[in-house]
Amino acid sequence: MSVASMDVPRWDGPLPSCDEVAKMIDHSLLRPELTAAEVEDGLATALEYRTASVCVRPPDVPRAAAVLSGSRVAVGTVVGFPHGSGTTAAKVFETAELISSGAEEIDMVINIGRLRDGDVASVQAEIAAVVRAAEGRPVKVIFENSYLTDQDKTAGYKAAEAAGAAFVKTSTGFAPGGATAADIALMRRTVSPRVQVKAAGGVRTLDALLELHRLGATRFGATATAAILDDLEGRRGGDPPAGGATGDPSTGY
């Protein structure tokens, strides 16, 4: 069951700072119907809350790079999105083009059908090709877990690590299902500590985010960034917004 439909209990552990949580969020601006004005608003939200990155649609990368220039918010984007059904050559081309127009992080969708076929070698080769095209920028590999058996998932996560991925990621947010607690735990125990786990799809509350973080997720794709961080600020009794006007002297952000 995805965290969106789970009744996640209220978090009763220690609360991280707003800045610590903001630095784990990729603010998602991927919905196909977003207008240019809505993308601008989303970029402003990412700057205000000082998220790790924005995750924008490919044609929005140049604008995101211009707006976020000089900030700590990275420009992320997607390749083979949302179905992963393009050719390897197309994914490599997309990656190279997006890097040259300012993308700093790449979230790619695997060829889901090939993984279900058991053709792990071609899935791994495709991820490796995108990693090469990304020229050192982190590549997050999206599995769309809801379509996969645990056997498919485990083989895919290992292939992503062998191909040089920086992250394994649960979902696009555009298919049935989304991030689940069971998948985060499976991802975390399948890949080595070198590879991070990103939860996306239905992570819309602070309680869901903190529970998935407890299970090993260290990055979150989210559209509900402001609600999550405002809730955290409220529970902490009025922390400044993440990084806010006062910033964090220990990090300089």
Ligand SMILES: O=C[C@H](O)COP(=O)(O)O
């Ligand atoms: O990061 C991927 C999705 O866009 C997340 O959307 P959501 O947070 O509304 O589920």
